[in-house]
Amino acid sequence: MRRMTKAAAVMSVAALVLASAGCAKKSTDSAESSSGGDECVAEDSSKKVGMAYDVGGRGDQSFNDAAAKGMDKAACELGFTTSESEAQDGESEAAREGRLTEFADAGFNPVIAVGFAYSASVAKVAEQYPEVNFAIIDDEFAVADNIANLVFAEEQGSFLVGAAAALKTESDHIGFVGGVETPLINKFEAGYAAGAEAVNPDIEIDVTYLTQPPDFSGFNDPAKGKTAAEGMYDGGADVVYQAAGGSGGGVFEAATAADARAIGVDSDQYLTADESVRDVIITSMLKRVDVAVDTYLSDVDGGDVPTGLTRYDLEADGVGYSTSGGQVDDVKTDLEDFKAKIIDGSIKVPTKP
Amino acid sequence: MSDARLKRVALAIGAPALALIIAFAITSLVLILAGDSVIGVWQQILSVPDVRGVTNILNAATVYYLSAVSVAIGFRMNLFNIGVDGQYRIASFVAAIVAGEAWLPGYLNTLLALVAAVLVGALWAGIAGLLRVTRGVSEVISTIMLNAIATAIVAYLLRKAAVDAEGSNITATKDIPEGSWIPGFSLGSDAPNDVYGFIVVAVVVGFVYWLVINRTRFGFDLRASGASESAAIASGIDVKRMVLVSMLLSGAVAGLVGMPILFGDAHNYGSTFQSGLGFAGIAIALLGRNHPVGIALGALLFAFLDEQANPLQILLDVSPDIVKITQGVIVLTVVIAYEVVRRYGVRLEQSLVASALADDDTDDKGAEVKV
Numbered sequence: 239m240r241r242m243t244k245a246a247a248v249m250s251v252a253a254l255v256l257a258s259a260g261c262a263k264k265s266t267d268s269a270e271s272s273s274g275g276d277e278c279v280a281e282d283s284s285k286k287v288g289m290a291y292d293v294g295g296r297g298d299q300s301f302n303d304a305a306a307k308g309m310d311k312a313a314c315e316l317g318f319t320t321s322e323s324e325a326q327d328g329e330s331e332a333a334r335e336g337r338l339t340e341f342a343d344a345g346f347n348p349v350i351a352v353g354f355a356y357s358a359s360v361a362k363v364a365e366q367y368p369e370v371n372f373a374i375i376d377d378e379f380a381v382a383d384n385i386a387n388l389v390f391a392e393e394q395g396s397f398l399v400g401a402a403a404a405l406k407t408e409s410d411h412i413g414f415v416g417g418v419e420t421p422l423i424n425k426f427e428a429g430y431a432a433g434a435e436a437v438n439p440d441i442e443i444d445v446t447y448l449t450q451p452p453d454f455s456g457f458n459d460p461a462k463g464k465t466a467a468e469g470m471y472d473g474g475a476d477v478v479y480q481a482a483g484g485s486g487g488g489v490f491e492a493a494t495a496a497d498a499r500a501i502g503v504d505s506d507q508y509l510t511a512d513e514s515v516r517d518v519i520i521t522s523m524l525k526r527v528d529v530a531v532d533t534y535l536s537d538v539d540g541g542d543v544p545t546g547l548t549r550y551d552l553e554a555d556g557v558g559y560s561t562s563g564g565q566v567d568d569v570k571t572d573l574e575d576f577k578a579k580i581i582d583g584s585i586k587v588p589t590k591p
Numbered sequence: 592m593s594d595a596r597l598k599r600v601a602l603a604i605g606a607p608a609l610a611l612i613i614a615f616a617i618t619s620l621v622l623i624l625a626g627d628s629v630i631g632v633w634q635q636i637l638s639v640p641d642v643r644g645v646t647n648i649l650n651a652a653t654v655y656y657l658s659a660v661s662v663a664i665g666f667r668m669n670l671f672n673i674g675v676d677g678q679y680r681i682a683s684f685v686a687a688i689v690a691g692e693a694w695l696p697g698y699l700n701t702l703l704a705l706v707a708a709v710l711v712g713a714l715w716a717g718i719a720g721l722l723r724v725t726r727g728v729s730e731v732i733s734t735i736m737l738n739a740i741a742t743a744i745v746a747y748l749l750r751k752a753a754v755d756a757e758g759s760n761i762t763a764t765k766d767i768p769e770g771s772w773i774p775g776f777s778l779g780s781d782a783p784n785d786v787y788g789f790i791v792v793a794v795v796v797g798f799v800y801w802l803v804i805n806r807t808r809f810g811f812d813l814r815a816s817g818a819s820e821s822a823a824i825a826s827g828i829d830v831k832r833m834v835l836v837s838m839l840l841s842g843a844v845a846g847l848v849g850m851p852i853l854f855g856d857a858h859n860y861g862s863t864f865q866s867g868l869g870f871a872g873i874a875i876a877l878l879g880r881n882h883p884v885g886i887a888l889g890a891l892l893f894a895f896l897d898e899q900a901n902p903l904q905i906l907l908d909v910s911p912d913i914v915k916i917t918q919g920v921i922v923l924t925v926v927i928a929y930e931v932v933r934r935y936g937v938r939l940e941q942s943l944v945a946s947a948l949a950d951d952d953t954d955d956k957g958a959e960v961k962v
Contacts, residue, residue, distance in 0.1 A: 288905065321904075321905050321908075322905075323901075324904070327866075327867070328866035328867040329865065330651065330865040331852075331856055331863070331865070332650060332651065332784075333897070335784075336643075336644075336647060336898070336901045337901055337905070340901060340905050340906075341905060344902075344905060344906065346905075354759075354760035354761055355761075355863045357760075357761055358863075366783055376760055377759075377760060377761075378759075379759055379761075419746065419750075420760065420862060421759065421760050421761075421762055422760040450742055450743055450747075451746055451762070451862035452680070452862060452864060452866040453742050
């Protein structure tokens with residue numbers, strides 16, 4: 239019994255430590271980002287914006303970072319004072335509500351919730367604090383007069399990189415690595431497959447998801463991403479699109495090792511990924527969370543607080559594809575052609591695979 | 592002798608207190624190394640929570656308590672049920688489906704769902720129990736595997752059962768009809784949130800756990816088997832049966848872990864349902880020394896730390912992970928402190944016996960001299 243107690247103690251401590259190690263990035267940037275360089279305007283302590291991140295927080299090189307970038311830009315140009323807090327993996331609804339409440343209580347207005355996990359908590363807290371403005375990214379179901387819903391047409395951007403993959407592949411065989419199998423990531427897959435099939439109806443597409451909810455480690459586990467992508471490259475695919483957040487780095491590594499190509503997601507990863515793997519990134523599906531956040535904050539600053547649904551699609555330049563590195567320059571006319579057709583409605587992109 | 596006993600009682604109380612102080616010191620050291628404000632952090636963590644905070648602490652403690660009791664049942668039998676996490680998630684999912692379908696009206700529906708949760712939890716743990724009894728598979732290995740299997744099964748079935756509005760990013764089961772919710776109670780007229788009504792059930796579970804373990808033949812058999820398997824067999828206890836039964840009971844309680852959340856707050860099972868509670872339960876059961884009151888204190892301590900951690904990042908720009916470190920350190924120091932105290936107690940007893948024997952010797956000698 240005693241030996242067991244010791245073993246159990248060690249294991250549970252290890253579990254706790256691992257849990258915290260997974261997200262042990264301390265946020266030190268919030269102050270420095272808004273402390274004001276030469277070009278930034280002075281910080282105005284009466285303009286306080288709070289940002290509640292999804293799991294991973296600032297530093298995930300993906301979704302959360304894009305939101306942070308938007309807030310930093312607005313803080314620099316408009317003088318917002320910022321504060322931020324990130325979600326813990328598997329946390330309770332009360333923890334999410336508590337985070338938003340804490341911001342509201344401390345006088346932060348507006349409060350930006352990053353990720354659909356905040357849907358229910360934003361709806362609840364917005365009702366309790368009618369004088370505070372809230373914005374939520376990736377969710378259109380928390381609806382109130384003081385909530386702005388910022389959503390994206392990920393399937394449209396994914397369509398274009400799917401078309402790019404089909405145009406660039408030499409084996410007519412491409413792949414898709416999703417982080418966690420949620421309806422949101424399904425949208426990426428659906429658009430990607432539709433775009434590839436629009437170019438070549440017979441193309442072979444491998445699809446895999448790294449984890450299933452409630453295991454969200456698939457967004458933050460490069461080793462899993464690498465293994466999955468290796469399997470695809472070994473199986474004959476030569477372009478793999480990753481929508482896997484922090485796991486995407488592993489996909490790029492696998493592509494480098496296999497001398498194949500990959501497609502980035504959310505931000506222009508040719509510019510943000512590790513230098514040693516940049517050359518394999520032919521393009522990235524851009525999801526301009528930074529633009530959405532920056533636009534929202536500018537509007538708030540201008541006194542015209544947005545409420546309700548704003549959909550960032552191709553037409554609004556909220557999604558798109560990157561051209562850094564010049565590897566898709568030769569197919570750009572085709573991509574622009576698809577883009578025009580999606581915008582004018584002659585191509586309807588599915589949101590479910 | 593009574594003096595020594597007093598000493599031992601003082602040690603028993605002193606051990607966890609000392610452990611907390613050491614944990615406090617180690618965490619402070621981590622804060623200093625990380626360059627954070629030590630005083631500011633402790634001021635925030637040790638501040639008095641408001642009504643909302645107290646409610647959240649009670650709610651979180653309710654859930655932690657059930658999880659830890661489930662783990663403790665296994666511990667008493669020398670079984671390490673790591674599978675509480677998978678057991679409660681699969682049970683919560685099934686209960687959400689049953690309650691969402693609402694085959695029965697009102698609270699009959701609730702009752703049916705609770706029974707389903709208990710059965711599913713017991714069944715899932717029972718697989719590990721059966722493997723251990725029939726094939727000798729370590730329950731540590733099998734329950735970890737069953738956690739992963741539970742994740743995959745629930746994810747698969749959730750996609751089949753989910754009722755998603757078009758364009759929604761959240762996957763969840765059908766909402767439970769309002770008549771089947773378990774109402775909570777508020778701690779004051781200005782409280783914005785309610786304490787789970789299920790807290791009553793948690794207290795009852797704790798009491799029954801104490802009663803069964805300490806006051807029944809079954810509980811005695813369980814403790815005996817846990818303390819020494821060979822001695823238990825020698826005294827005619829069917830140890831295999833005890834293993835299976837205690838696994839089933841552990842799983843049954845695990846089935847209840849998600850119920851306060853399901854019927855008091857979420858009202859459906861979805862991708863944002865709280866996870867990882869089974870692992871917190873292991874730490875809390877250790878902290879509480881498998882005692883129903885000790886576990887309650889441990890659960891409250893963990894819930895308190897969790898709740899107080901939330902504002903750290905917002906107000907002080909300190910990562911809330913510091914609380915995870917504190918929790919881990921507390922578990923370690925408590926286990927070490929109890930071990931140190933146990934050894935000290937043993938040595939105390941030995942020296943007492945030795946000196947008593949020595950006294951006897953001199954008495955004998957004195958008698959001899961007299962003779």
